[in-house]
Amino acid sequence: MLSVALQALHTLRARRTTLVGSFTALALGVALLTVMGLALASSLEAPPRAPERFVAAPVVVKGADTLRVSTPIGTRTQPLARPRAVPAAVVTELRQLGRVTLDRTFAVRAENAPGDLVGHPWPVAAFASYEIASGRAPRTDREVVVTGSWAEPGRTLRTEHGDVTVVGTVADRGFEHAVFYTAARAARLAPRSTQLVVAARPAAVRNAVRGVPGVQVLTGDGRRLADPDPDRDREALTALNALFGTAGGVTAFVSVFVVASTFAFAVAQRRREFGLLRTAGATPGQLRGTVLAEALLVGALASAAGCALGGYGAPRLARWTVDGGLAPGWFRIGARTWPYGAAFSAGLLVALLGAAAASWRAGRTGPAEALREADVDSRPMTRGRRLCGAGLLVTAAVLPLLDDPGDLLHRKTYVSRPMVLITAVALLSPVLVRPLVGLLTRAPAARLPGATWLLVREHAVAGVRRTAAVAAPVLVTVALTGSLLGATATLNAARAAETRDRTTAAFVLTPPDDAGFDAATLRAARAVPGAEVSGTSASAVYVLEDGVALVRSEARAADPAALAATARLPLAAGRTADLDDGSIIVNEEWERHTVGQRVRVWLGDGTRRTLRVAAVLRTGTGDNGVYITPANASGAAVDRVDVALRDGADAGAVAAGLRKAVRASGGRVRTADQWVAAAHPQSDRTTRLGLLLVLGIALVYTGISLVNTTVMATADRGRELAALRLAGATRAQVLRLVGTEAVTVVAVGALLGLLVAVVELAGMRQALRLLSAPDPVRLPWPALGAATGACAVLAATAAVATAWPAVRRGAAELAGLRQ
16 A cells, blocks of 8 residues: 555656646635635624614603414514504503603605605604704794704705705714604604603503503613614625525535536546556555545645635625625624634545545556546446436426426525536536537538547547536536526516516506605696506505414505506406405415405504405416505505506606606606516616626636636646647647637537526426416526636636647657656
8 A cells, every 4th residue: 555655646746737726626615615604604693783763762662563473383473564553542651651752754855855864753853862963953844953964054945745944953873864843743744653752660661551462662772673674684684694595505516516526537537547556556445545545635735725715705705795785884704613614624525525436436447448548538427427417317307397386486496406407417418528529510620621620529529528527617607607697587577577467557656765655646646637547555464374374465555446447467366346345366375365265364554354355366476466455554655656548548648747746756657668677677786796796706716617627637638739749730730729629628518508507497487387477588698608708718728828838849759748
């Protein structure tokens, strides 16, 4: 064993390119795993947030904002779409304990002002420690105080509630742009109050509200729950965790795939060396032990380097996500150590497994056979590889048939399924390489002069393992690009088509913010001659499925007659006109979805109702919620108005009338097509940045791996290049051959990757058909072309640059190179 190890050590210098390539692939792979592990670990906890609006309030009493339903396995909860006000009887009792200050929050729209203005009564300003910086407090209905310096005292603000004069300013606290009215004026603008401040002992307040369902008494740090969107940190962490989880999954797959294939290729390149060692008397066990010892040494060093590199890169990734708006400003990489251990162990394990799989076959090969196979891959496919590849291919094809079609539209599915397909195609690639190379080179070889394309074909086919190894990073690059971008584009197109099919309106009116349209704007819109107006509101309905799962469904509240005139709902059963105050339109995902059945639900404010199923919507892409009447969505503001044209109405005149009607509120008038394009864009900025994170990191790594593998493959061809030079080929011809072969191998990998993407999107299309949804398929051809072109440039450049030092020598000198 010692003599075999010494012999292997003597070959290290000749194998330095292979060792450097293996080290680089593993170090970068472990670095990516470390970065993603640190980012994922840091997204598990948010820093504690102190109260903002009520930091100086003694006690805050908040109305019920959570629906609680008892089930056989415990209480299930869901946030209410419309929190309840503090009951009047409770307010009366609290007034006997101390001074009560009612809080109110409402949207304010003003010309030449911040777009996120909110109104409050002036008395609550003291609880956020606001103090007058200039001017004075408001005294009349037409006077206000604003935060910050965007408006000076004396300025007149034109709002949808009328003109007001700024009489004072307070310092900006950084969490809101507020406009403070007198308490009386704020009460008329927002009659409903969901929380209040009481100047009394907390124990006395708790006794006063005891027995009132859902009412909360907040003190200390708990007062932050009365701030706007108190769950924003938790929601941000959930989104961030999902993003890093997806990116980590893709990165882990790419890292493991590339590292395993690189180490296997590095071992396969040593077949001639193994043959010589076997001839010298080495046993199969000695060869495997030597390979595993080298893999252990390289794996340990590369994994350690990768952990150090990942620790350096993780804080930079965190800053990029914050700057890009993907993460909140407080997000930082924490001092966690387990990601380092996990990444180091994973890198070492993958290196050992990749080397072991290749060395096992090398150890079983006889000396003469090993020497013969060193030049020509006569048996590139083993039985185990063929069975594993076929098994994964069948698994990827059969599993979607067994699952709910809707699952194929979920991000976890369309991110993970291509990984199974990529692995299957990579395992079967030696079988696919020969026909693909023949397909790509047949026409050029027949039509172009010279023997370049003939040699490209013969070299690529003779070295199937080498061709498959170089094509593997390209396969991953193109498959992930086509699958992930294609799935997102296909779903966007399907949802947009579904939305367009649902509306028969000529125009859609939308407010400038979440506050919705006021009654005056709706009256003005309905008064436009020739307009059939249907205003709808966003709400929610809750239902208990299987007796234990409290499920929230997004709901639209609409007048049934107006809805039937402006919408074409995708009904599977029933009629839109049958909707009334005692019924509901559900979709096929509901447990009870038969017309005429009665279903127990909770409305957006937690009110319990039993409603009759009036109609059933097809499942579609999952955006088909439920429909109720306005009576079952009390207090929900109209946030969308669909307008159909009456017979004989002029579209231009109606559009002009609608623009005039919404001008005071700042609303927008769009045609139906314009509204669909705005409501369902190709992808918003956050989605684009998320895809860039998921794909960008993985594709940069595969690009580096492609260069790495190409260098390893080309550096191993010294004698082959010498034979060409001795046969009379010039340096330029040899370099042209090497570059052409590299581009051809990239094309093979691109075709295999395209095959994966097409199969993935075909499965998604079938799922859309089964869900009765539009089924457009969108392959991202520009991105696929860019990815393939970048791979071709990288591979050709790396191959030519590696071959140049060798062909620069004389032919006789090349012939004496050691292999």
